Amino acid sequence: MKIDILTLFPNMFEGFLTESIIKRAIKSNKVNIEINNIRDFSKDSHKKVDDIPYGGGSGMVLMCQPIFDAVKSLAKDNTKVVLLTPQGIPFNQKMAENLSKEEHLIFICGHYEGFDERILSICDMEISIGDYVLTGGELPCMVVTDAVVRLVDDVIEKESIEKESFVDGLLDYPTYTKPRVFEDLEVPDVLLSGNHKNIESWREEERVKKTEVKRPDLLDKGKFKLYKNSENVKIIDLKDLKGYSFHPKNNAKRTDLIPVTNMELMFQKFKKNVAKTNIDKKILTLIKSSILFFEEDSSEDNAIIVLGEAERLKALIKNYEKILEKEYREEIEAKIDLLIQEIKIEMISSKNKEEEIEEKQSRSR
Numbered sequence: 001m002k003i004d005i006l007t008l009f010p011n012m013f014e015g016f017l018t019e020s021i022i023k024r025a026i027k028s029n030k031v032n033i034e035i036n037n038i039r040d041f042s043k044d045s046h047k048k049v050d051d052i053p054y055g056g057g058s059g060m061v062l063m064c065q066p067i068f069d070a071v072k073s074l075a076k077d078n079t080k081v082v083l084l085t086p087q088g089i090p091f092n093q094k095m096a097e098n099l100s101k102e103e104h105l106i107f108i109c110g111h112y113e114g115f116d117e118r119i120l121s122i123c124d125m126e127i128s129i130g131d132y133v134l135t136g137g138e139l140p141c142m143v144v145t146d147a148v149v150r151l152v153d154d155v156i157e158k159e160s161i162e163k164e165s166f167v168d169g170l171l172d173y174p175t176y177t178k179p180r181v182f183e184d185l186e187v188p189d190v191l192l193s194g195n196h197k198n199i200e201s202w203r204e205e206e207r208v209k210k211t212e213v214k215r216p217d218l219l220d221k222g223k224f225k226l227y228k229n230s231e232n233v234k235i236i237d238l239k240d241l242k243g244y245s246f247h248p249k250n251n252a253k254r255t256d257l258i259p260v261t262n263m264e265l266m267f268q269k270f271k272k273n274v275a276k277t278n279i280d281k282k283i284l285t286l287i288k289s290s291i292l293f294f295e296e297d298s299s300e301d302n303a304i305i306v307l308g309e310a311e312r313l314k315a316l317i318k319n320y321e322k323i324l325e326k327e328y329r330e331e332i333e334a335k336i337d338l339l340i341q342e343i344k345i346e347m348i349s350s351k352n353k354e355e356e357i358e359e360k361q362s363r364s365r
């Protein structure tokens, strides 16, 4: 992976690139990070890169020309250009994971009052590291770069990043090290038991408990649903619960979004609305085919098709037994039964008519 950083303060990156995991990742050629001074791309004789804002106001604004030229000279076919800005999408682990799979990233660090809005037109993504304003994009750029580089293949052992906080919507489990007792504070017995199965399930439970206490918001969004009884907290994968399942189209043009192939709606009210909309749509189709049957084609073949549609709709309503109120289901089922009865009567009478005609014809022959 190659990362090009565009900044007005290259020295700020010195410590960052020469310590710890980033240093190792660079040394082992897992990542190549270049710091580019925005001034080097300025066409101004004094290497000017900013100017006063049109319409007045405080501060200086980064100009288009140096940034446009820098991106043009550095970008390749597969480059993702990322602008660091407090107005961007709040950065998270999933975004770090997606970016770690890119071949080439260009990070643009703003400074001063901000940048000329037209710079957005050459960016693929705007990232914020939180709802606060920093002096420049350098610290946010280091934050994002660190989170991304540690996820690049073989930079860190797979095992250590698999169960980290946020990876699957939960926080990490609590960890302890020697000594066993420190100022009356003890390490939980299970961790000293040597029973790996018990340790594993204790850790899973602790992850849930911790997330519930510290970040309950994650549990609403995550792929897990919590199941609780009096003393236990268990994680259940959504697929074990019957929600309303559907496959989103994934046709959004934003690269920061997580592709979702299967979704399960779990909120009871939401499920109810979706079920009702689904039934309404199917009823409309059934009414249309019934009108066609009564007005244009009362043949036995067509009757079988419409009756099949009606039976499938009844089965669907039965599927929604736990979601929809009994009265609502019974009312619709009664209407469908009435329609089925009418179709059968019409089918018999048109069959009788056909037979009568045939009989008359054979008598007249």
Ligand SMILES: C[S@@+](CC[C@H](N)C(=O)[O-])C[C@H]1O[C@@H](n2cnc3c(N)ncnc32)[C@H](O)[C@@H]1O
Residues within 6 Å of the ligand: 084, 085, 086, 087, 108, 109, 110, 111, 112, 113, 114, 115, 127, 128, 129, 130, 131, 132, 133, 134, 135, 136, 137, 138, 140
């Ligand atoms: C002082 S800030 C400009 C803030 C801008 N006037 C605003 O209110 O949106 C200067 C630069 O720091 C960077 N920056 C500041 N806070 C940031 C944050 N929370 N996330 C990402 N970048 C940030 C951006 O590159 C920004 O252009």
